[in-house]
Amino acid sequence: MVSTLILMAGPFLMGYLMGSIPFGLLLTRGAGLGDIRKVGSGNIGATNVLRTGRKGLAAATLLLDALKGVIAVLIADQVGQLAAVGAAAGAVLGHMYPVWLGFKGGKGVATTLGIMWGLSWPVGAIACAAWLAIAAAFRYSSLAALLSVVVAAAAAWFLTDHRAALLLTLLVPLVWARHHENIARLLNGTEPRIGEGKKQAAA
Numbered sequence: 001m002v003s004t005l006i007l008m009a010g011p012f013l014m015g016y017l018m019g020s021i022p023f024g025l026l027l028t029r030g031a032g033l034g035d036i037r038k039v040g041s042g043n044i045g046a047t048n049v050l051r052t053g054r055k056g057l058a059a060a061t062l063l064l065d066a067l068k069g070v071i072a073v074l075i076a077d078q079v080g081q082l083a084a085v086g087a088a089a090g091a092v093l094g095h096m097y098p099v100w101l102g103f104k105g106g107k108g109v110a111t112t113l114g115i116m117w118g119l120s121w122p123v124g125a126i127a128c129a130a131w132l133a134i135a136a137a138f139r140y141s142s143l144a145a146l147l148s149v150v151v152a153a154a155a156a157w158f159l160t161d162h163r164a165a166l167l168l169t170l171l172v173p174l175v176w177a178r179h180h181e182n183i184a185r186l187l188n189g190t191e192p193r194i195g196e197g198k199k200q201a202a203a
Contacts (some may be wrong), residue, residue: 008086011076015087018072019094019111022101023064024049027057037104041181045106047141062110065095069114077118085163088115092171096178107178109145112171116152120160123168127152139193142182149175 024044028036033052036044040051046062069091076087095111097103113131117124130151135144153172156165176183185191 007080007082008089011079011083011086012090014076015072015090016094017090018068019091020098020100020105021064021068021094022098022105023068024061024106025101027061027064028052028054031057033057037101043106044101046110065106065110066114066117068095069111070118073115073118081161082163084119085161085167088119088164089167089171091115092174096174107145108171108175109149112149112168112175116156116168119164119168120156122159123152123156126155126159135194139195140186140191141194142179142191143186146176146179146183 022044024046025036028034028039028049031054033039033054036048036052040048042048046058046065049061050058052058069088072087072091073084077084092108092111092115094105096105096108098105113124113127116127127148130148131144134147135141138144149168149172153165153168156168182191
């Protein structure tokens with residue numbers, strides 16, 4: 001057990017440092033939009049970046065937040081599967097709790113999707129397909145994110161290493177906890193649907 005933790009410590013730290021890069025904050029500041037943490041929900045992820053009205057920046061944030069998870073896993077995988085799992089855990093926790101921002105980061109969906117692709121591309125593909133299907137059916141981005149990680153974690157037990165599947169399963173309640181405000185709004189019927197903000201603005 002001790003040797004396992006030691007083997008995972010380096011990859012975990014590497015993954016954490018990569019995951020803690022706040023791309024949403026850096027991109028919006030670079031574009032002259034100020035501190036994204038003072039906009040909307042105060043989150044540094046793509047959804048909040050989108051609230052600035054800059055779709056390109058939001059898409060770039062989404063892609064980069066996912067890529068940092070993919071890259072961390074692929075680098076560590078050169079050592080072995082256990083190292084890849086350690087880097088994956090570090091990347092997600094780094095995104096959610098970056099030391100540079102007082103441990104106040106994003107909700108982790110994009111980076112979680114990224115590590116899924118890195119650990120097992122079929123699991124990553126299933127997660128994205130589930131998100132698209134649920135979003136199309138219910139028009140709630142948050143609901144699609146919450147359910148897609150559950151679907152992907154379940155699929156991981158059949159498609160990849162049991163250690164990777166265990167990590168993805170353990171990340172589900174963490175991702176859900178980071179979405180507690182969205183869950184509350186979904187339950188009371190006040191969560192905005194996809195495209196709803198545009199309609200209200202037009203009105």
